[in-house]
Amino acid sequence: MALPLQPGLTPMEVAFLCEMEMVTVIPRQRLESLNLLGGPTPALRPPHRAPIPLWLALLLKRQRRANILPPPWLLPSSLDSILKYETDISPQTFSPPPPHPYPISAQPAATDYTSPPFLPSSTADSPPDYLPYHWLELGEILLEACPDDIPDPDRVRTLLRDLREVRMAKMRASIKDLEGGGVSSLRGVGAMEVAEGRQFIVGVMDELRKLGLSREIARREREEDEGGGAGGEDEDEDMGFE
Amino acid sequence: MSYYDIDAILTDSQKIPCTFELDVPNLGYLDNNAGHTLKKGTRVDLPLWLAEMLAVSSPNSTKPLVTVDLPPCLAPRVMNALKADPKSVDLRALAQHFYGLGSRILELFEEEEVCDVLMETFRTRAAEISDHASNAGASQRGGGGGVGNDGVEFLRGLDETERGLFRAAHDSSKSMRVWMGEMKKK
Numbered sequence: 001m002a003l004p005l006q007p008g009l010t011p012m013e014v015a016f017l018c019e020m021e022m023v024t025v026i027p028r029q030r031l032e033s034l035n036l037l038g039g040p041t042p043a044l045r046p047p048h049r050a051p052i053p054l055w056l057a058l059l060l061k062r063q064r065r066a067n068i069l070p071p072p073w074l075l076p077s078s079l080d081s082i083l084k085y086e087t088d089i090s091p092q093t094f095s096p097p098p099p100h101p102y103p104i105s106a107q108p109a110a111t112d113y114t115s116p117p118f119l120p121s122s123t124a125d126s127p128p129d130y131l132p133y134h135w136l137e138l139g140e141i142l143l144e145a146c147p148d149d150i151p152d153p154d155r156v157r158t159l160l161r162d163l164r165e166v167r168m169a170k171m172r173a174s175i176k177d178l179e180g181g182g183v184s185s186l187r188g189v190g191a192m193e194v195a196e197g198r199q200f201i202v203g204v205m206d207e208l209r210k211l212g213l214s215r216e217i218a219r220r221e222r223e224e225d226e227g228g229g230a231g232g233e234d235e236d237e238d239m240g241f242e
Numbered sequence: 243m244s245y246y247d248i249d250a251i252l253t254d255s256q257k258i259p260c261t262f263e264l265d266v267p268n269l270g271y272l273d274n275n276a277g278h279t280l281k282k283g284t285r286v287d288l289p290l291w292l293a294e295m296l297a298v299s300s301p302n303s304t305k306p307l308v309t310v311d312l313p314p315c316l317a318p319r320v321m322n323a324l325k326a327d328p329k330s331v332d333l334r335a336l337a338q339h340f341y342g343l344g345s346r347i348l349e350l351f352e353e354e355e356v357c358d359v360l361m362e363t364f365r366t367r368a369a370e371i372s373d374h375a376s377n378a379g380a381s382q383r384g385g386g387g388g389v390g391n392d393g394v395e396f397l398r399g400l401d402e403t404e405r406g407l408f409r410a411a412h413d414s415s416k417s418m419r420v421w422m423g424e425m426k427k428k
Binding site: 006010011012015140141144168172173175176192195196197198199200203204207208210211212213214215218 | 349352360361364365369403406411413414417420421425
């Protein structure tokens with residue numbers, strides 16, 4: 001409460017993080033490899049496509065030195081099928097996130113826990129028909145920066161709005177069955193949607209927990225009484241410190 | 243509930259009815275009877291923090307000093323109204339910190355049913371609040387009727403916790419709209 005800043009991220013911060021996503025560009029001019037903190041960028045040689053971070057792509061686009069290739073999921077056909085999935089096929093849950101690009105085997109590997117923005121979910125060879133983590137902000141940024149590179153931008157814009165509406169409605173509906181413990185499922189929810197819903201959902205959950213606190217304590221005491229004879233003493237001690 | 247939290251302090255200062263179990267000399271001013279003894283069995287409204295202290299601490303370990311009753315805002319009549327339609331009850335008129343008082347009372351009394359009703363009420367009303375919060379700014383800008391007539395009444399009846407929620411939900415959807423608007427300008 002002392003900090004004027006709310007917990008969580010503002011939309012601008014989310015958009016800033018989104019600029020780390022890799023996108024595919026078609027360069028118009030040559031550009032040697034740049035040694036960035038995140039590793040060297042590929043040398044740009046027209047007309048070969050190359051994956052570079054979004055912020056660099058936006059810069060080059062503004063200077064008319066590259067064209068951005070929109071990710072497959074940002075095409076009207078793909079958005080159409082996602083919207084269909086959201087409204088018709090599964091009106092309760094969110095559409096699933098893209099599948100993990102690295103094979104996950106029984107043996108744990110370092111790539112198992114790689115998450116956006118370190119996954120190439122918005123390059124030209126990313127899978128269509130799945131909304132990645134940064135779908136909303138990436139879509140908006142690309143529509144703003146390079147409507148000439150996206151086929152049928154007006155339709156894409158409308159579809160993005162529709163998707164957002166549908167998913168916000170689902171988010172609101174999920175509040176009705178919130179428990180003090182947690183949300184039903186946030187699988188497939190994007191970064192911007194989390195940022196928008198966070199304060200409200202956390203507030204509701206906090207209050208529900210406060211209201212249920214006395215019952216929870218009573219339940220624990222009961223369990224403690226019952227478990228006391230059964231030898232669960234370690235557990236009981238732990239509870240005492242909570 | 244934090245020590246410096248003004249809402250927690252205000253919650254604790256709400257009054258609840260208590261009955262004295264002992265004669266207390268010179269406490270008559272609590273019952274508009276200054277200078278006299280406060281008789282045993284008198285009903286007085288005391289702030290929650292004081293009532294809790296008096297009810298828990300007992301001078302001679304047999305009887306507590308006061309017994310605490312359920313405040314009128316958690317009476318069965320209100321509970322029935324909340325069960326029937328959570329959205330039509332003016333919580334603010336009942337108590338400014340309705341849920342805060344409720345959870346504090348639940349610490350003192352074991353009222354399974356009140357707990358159920360309060361949680362269900364909060365959940366239903368939270369969904370309603372979120373709808374109003376996301377619509378309020380949008381329709382104002384459109385020049386439409388704003389929040390509907392019943393909506394105004396509902397929003398007036400929110401308690402402090404719910405007002406905080408409304409503000410949070412409204413702020414986040416507003417900052418979202420601002421961001422999207424800025425994208426357009428560039």
